[in-house]
Amino acid sequence: MPFSHDMVCSLAAVADLVNTAPETGGLDGLTSVAELDAYVRRNELSGVEGVGDGDLREVRALRATFLAIFAAPDSASAVALLNVLLERTRITAHLTEHDDYPLHVHYFAKGAPVAEHLAAELGVALAHLLVDGEWERLRTCAAPDCERVFVDESRNRSRVYCDSRTCGNRMHVAAYRARRRA
Template sequence: MSFAHDTEIALGEAAALVNTLSDDGDSLETRAGLDAFLARHPFSGQVTGDEEELRTVRRLRERLRAFWSVDDRDGAAALVNALLADCATSPYLSKHDAFDWHLHVTRPEAPLAMRIGAEAAMGFLDLVRADALGRLRTCAADDCSDVLVDLSRNHSKRYCDTGNCGNRANVAAYRARKRTLA
């Protein structure tokens, strides 16, 4: 099953936000870290640039990580509903920049964390409706705890996008095969 473009973007951004706190540290420790995240994952609407905005985005990150731990659709639906309620959603269609008509679920003047949370909640909502929570995974590398969203056709994605986990695993497997042949 394929998802709408905005759903895929929202899920990817949610995973990227969760992965800002990884085994390598916290890339959202400073305002500069949030600015770097927003440069890679731009959100329409205002950005205040203050410390409170940074704190609320960091709190949201913890809430989003919970989606990768939920075991069933009922639990995920409860998380989605709570996030939608807390983000004061107000859906409307928007057309801006290079994007054709698409759904926004918060106003552009809403706080950044609310806009990110609402968009993520809508992405998770589609996973619940499609009974596709299995697409939320943790990286298969032994030394990585980053999360990923498997949007591949055959549901085969195993490694995160944050490092070289897949490459390292493939090299290790290759070397192991070479050792057994030698």
């Protein structure tokens, strides 16, 4: 499934947000306003004026909801969780062009707090994925020591590692060494 540029960005941003959770195998990556600001800058979220302590609390709660969606046992469960999230979110669709990107749709209300902005933009991207019957693209890394999540954008839905340069390479080297020992 070819994803549009803004959908790729939103899906990458939701995976990045979920991967800041300690449940994904690392340290909590959202413990300060500075870390939230770094997340916003890293994902080039347009329309975010600034972040504060209240935003940090709300985004951390939102992160837990997105983690539950990735961990849902089936598509119906993911749909139910996403519907609850979207029902609580003001969504105001508007067309925009910025930063040399072609015309695309933003779903957040102007001036919305960062958590609501993320709920709208990232929630709608996940909704499109679910509507298109692509729920199985929401994955957890297959490496035994990694719990990071990712969205499989491969054409044949074959990606199993969060990053081929780290987890994928490490697992392939381990398999090669095991074959050589045998």
